[in-house]
Amino acid sequence: MIKLSGISKYLDKKFQRTFILRSIDLEIEQGEFVSIMGPSGAGKSTLLNILGFLDEPNDGEYYFLDEPVHNLSERQKSEYHKSHIGFVFQAYHLIDELTVYENIEMPLLYRKVKGKERKSLVADMLDKFNIVAKKDLFPNQLSGGQQQVVGVARALIGNPKLILADEPTGNLHSEQSEYIMQLFKQLNQEEGVTIIQVTHSDAMAAYGNRVINLQDGAIVTKNPY
Amino acid sequence: MIKNYLKIAFRNLFKSKTYSSINIFGLSVGIACSLLILLYLTNEFSYDKFHENSDRIYRAWVHEDYGDGDIYWNTTSPIRLKSSIEQHIPEAELVARRYIYNDRVKTSQSAESFSESIQLVDPEFFQMFDFELLKGDPEAVFSQPTNLVLSETAAKRYFGTTDVLEKTLLVKVMDDFMPFTVTGLIEDHPSNSSITYQVLIPFEQAQKLFSEGALNGWFSVSPETYVQVSQSSDAEKTRAKLIDMMKLELGERWPQSNYTVGLQPVTDIHLNPNVPVGIADVSDPTYLYILAGIALLVLLIACVNFMTLSISRSTSRAKEVGIRKTIGAERTHLMYQFWGEAFLMTILALGVGILFVEFMLPYFNQLSGTALNFHLNTQTLSLMLALIGFISLVAGIYPALILSGFKPVEVLKGRANIKSNRSLFRTGMVVFQFTLSIFLIASTLIINDQLDFLRSKDLGYQKEHILVVQVDDNPTQETGFTGMMEEARQRTDLLRSQLAAVPGVKELAVSLHTPADQGWMNADFRDTNDKQYQFNINLVDPNYLGLMNLKFIRGRTFSEEITSDLQQGMIINQAFADALGLEDPLNQILPGPDFQNHEIIGVTDNFNYASLRTEVEPLAMVINPVIIFSGIDNIGVASTQPKISLNIDTENIPKTIESIQQAWKSISPGEPFNYYFLDQAVDRQYRQEEQLSRIVTFGSTLAIIIACLGLFGLASLMVVRRTKEIGVRKVLGASSKGIIILVNKEFTRLLVIAFALALPLAWYAMHSWLQNFAYSINIGITSFLIAGIITLIVAWITVGYQSFKATIINPVDSLKGE
């Protein structure tokens, strides 16, 4: 599903080049549940953003479903965001002015899903994550864990093949974290969704079936912790 | 999707109520202001377009060129032009003349008569123009020479009803009241018509009003001649035909005058200052452009508020942009969304703005001297659509173009690199707003200074406490100007004796013109070397110059005791002496070959008998007009009715006027008593400038209010951002005063920049405007300084209030959040 070869990301500052990612080679198959780990500043978020087309590498090639990403137009990228990729963020990133219901519904609006179908899809989601009672609340009326559940629901409603999660449990206490991880595991196993998450915690990484260690922008075999 | 956008838009609106209301309020004031001014402008530009055939109706002008710049160009034309055009120009479908003279009318029942402007028109007038004939047959209203058509207003004035057909109205034509039968009732002319009318009689009556020479000559111009050409006519060919026509009419005399007749579109009359003024009303388009400019400025200032607000909120909106992009929104979606929000805001503001318009319209009409109406029709609707389009485009430009381009990685991480360009943009906007505000305030101050100057300049004559009574008398064929002035003098003598016992009246005198009259009698002649002299003429009685308190540079005023003064005496002004090149003009004569015996007995200084827009022109004042008429080549006459000036006491003016009125009634029974005060008439010359000043004041007040509203919002945001800093400083022992100064310092710097930008702009604009006047103030730095200080103080108060509010917060509260 994902094939990176020689991906580098660097910053040029006053004749000095600082590498954030150094020549990353990586392949991820459909249906994997991958955890990216590494110390702060290792380049994990950068890598994830590149995987999600939110950032562009300076060097190297990236094939997504055998499609060369550097050849994709903005519009095609948006198409993939609508139909293939779902994001979950550490800071949840819900839209403050929209209710739970409306936040979850929003991706469907960009996909021009008809009203009726939209309603039933959102209702399914609310049901699935047990937040029907909260559907008319605004994000600031929810706890962090609840917000993250909404974030996951929003990422899933578009029925993505791939979920990219940057420290999804970073702001949550352990009970909430476990709940989110259980969800991911279930999605991965039952629905075959590919999941790539960034995490600092071995416990969270344990939910997945593969760990990639990053250090100073390069993949290392050994667990750096 | 639209529902989702609307929800976001409304929730954002309500989330920040203060800013939203500042925004909507400011914008609606801006909209109201520009709607009003746009209404005014469309009215001005709609003049004379309501005639169905307005694109085919023209006003004829005549142009004579004798070489050496000796050119006469008039939009009044010879009386005989109509028949020539009908004969030689086949594409001329209709030709209609109009001529206005002021005289008296009365009903058969009443002994009293009224001053009226009486209009002679050809029957074609009613076919050519779309003034609706409410009663009467348009084909036959003027079948008799004594038929008459009344406007609705005039009908009500004289008969108290519009049921006026077959009634009789007596109209003074030359010496006598003539009975006319009302055969038509015509709607009042629309407010956007340069052709106005009250009482219309057939043009045939011109036979009685004009001399043989004027009726048949080519070199005397009186009526306006309007021509409606056929649809298929070719302007170029018509022009050539008109030239051929004149060559044919004048034969071998043609080359001497190069006499040309041309056509000016009727829709061009109102706003084209380059064509000479005829009978139709005109206005100066410069003022329209100034107004349009002010509307645009106020609107821009309001839009800028809108932009600054959206920029200050862009942090939270940027996050939304990032989120939307990660779930598949394209940039265009976001542009639609942000522009849609601006659109929504604008619609709300428009709603409020329309309320303001309804509320302000009467006041605005008073300001601008118009009678505008506001109702929804295609015109106002399209105006509003254009406004909405313009505002939402401008106001939404920042979020739509810049916010939508943010990269999700950057905004979601909250990186700071959007911040610096944002504050630069915001700074630019504040500077822009205050530049405009200072510009408008400085302009207001300078315009008002000039107006004060116009009103208070020593004009070289006494204008206070002078009452002017109009004598409704025109020179007739028998009497001419000599007889008319003689009669007016006799009347004045009678009046003087009647008023001898009235303590309030000091002196009386007759003159043909008084200062501030629109257009004095003017003439020109050539000396033996063919050098041309142009000058103005006033016919006076021996007392007039004394009454006006004119200052003499040489010689003396007229004396009743000296008989030769009455017959031959002439007094000129210094400008005429200069034009004649005479060091000492006393006892000299004008250098023309044909002048009858005359003698210059005095030279006055250059008193400003015309408005201060023009330099003082050469002037000759005589008691006996013949000595001038005998020697001149051309004469231009605008008004022919003499006036009696009375110098009255300041005390008990109403009673004095009442006594004068009674005396007037007894010596001229049935004649209306029309009077005005000279100083008011002089001030009225600057009505247009006064209007301008009022409207600019209005605009600049709005501008500063809107700009300060924006500043208020901005300052509060800045204070919110800096609350922590203020808290820290307070903990460190800074005084509240010090903190307020700190916050104000930032804005003060921006104001100084705005001041530096506004200064040259305002100077240039005002300098150009002052070129309209021959006499004007010097632009000093004071007006600019005052404008700058006003703006600074208002801004300080606004910002100071906000920062004061921040300083009284307990520092513990503001620091706790961290």
Ligand SMILES: Nc1ncnc2c1ncn2[C@@H]1O[C@H](COP(=O)(O)OP(=O)(O)OP(=O)(O)O)[C@@H](O)[C@H]1O
């Ligand atoms: N736009 C940028 N400008 C400057 N430096 C950047 C930029 N983007 C990333 N970096 C730098 O690249 C490095 C990697 O950043 P990244 O956010 O990927 O780290 P991370 O592994 O996700 O760390 P953390 O665990 O703290 O989230 C950091 O040193 C960061 O400072």
Ligand SMILES: [Mg+2]
């Ligand atoms: Mg990270």
